[in-house]
């Protein structure tokens with residue numbers, strides 16, 4: 001693509017870094033912004049800067065938060081001894097939308113995937129073990145995708161948490177095998193978390 005301006009090229013390059021956006025889509029966005037009023041574009045830029053500056057991760061559960069503790073962890077009405085382990089923040093949103101769950105979360109920040117070079121040390125697993133080791137957790141509900149990466153991570157967590165004698169359960173299989181959690185409908189996901197099953201049941205003894 002031959003471009004008439006270096007700034008235009010840089011803008012396209014910046015948008016094309018976003019997931020799922022190729023250079024063609026990036027060009028369409030940039031041309032749209034050029035037709036937008038300078039005030040609106042400035043607002044847009046400010047939102048992006050504030051997003052990165054002001055948001056951080058909850059020090060307890062690694063959910064996105066504006067404060068040291070997220071709104072879920074600082075809610076006294078929620079049960080802190082019940083911890084639902086999820087792959088990422090989109091899963092917290094999906095489960096919250098079911099309105100069925102009143103415990104805490106723990107966001108791993110990914111799944112173990114040797115193919116992609118992601119090992120346990122890159123995920124928020126140590127903090128979960130520490131929390132469990134301090135006796136703060138009575139039950140861990142693993143709400144991970146039923147993919148190979150999800151199952152590998154689940155088994156790893158099971159081994160890591162076993163010494164702490166904590167109850168560990170997984171979602172009832174209303175969630176399709178091979179399915180990503182965020183695509184499950186709210187009713188199915190809500191029922192799956194209520195009818196969760198002990199993880200031991202899945203293991204071949």
Ligand SMILES: [Zn+2]
Pocket residue numbers: 058059060061062063069070071072073074
């Ligand atoms: Zn939190």
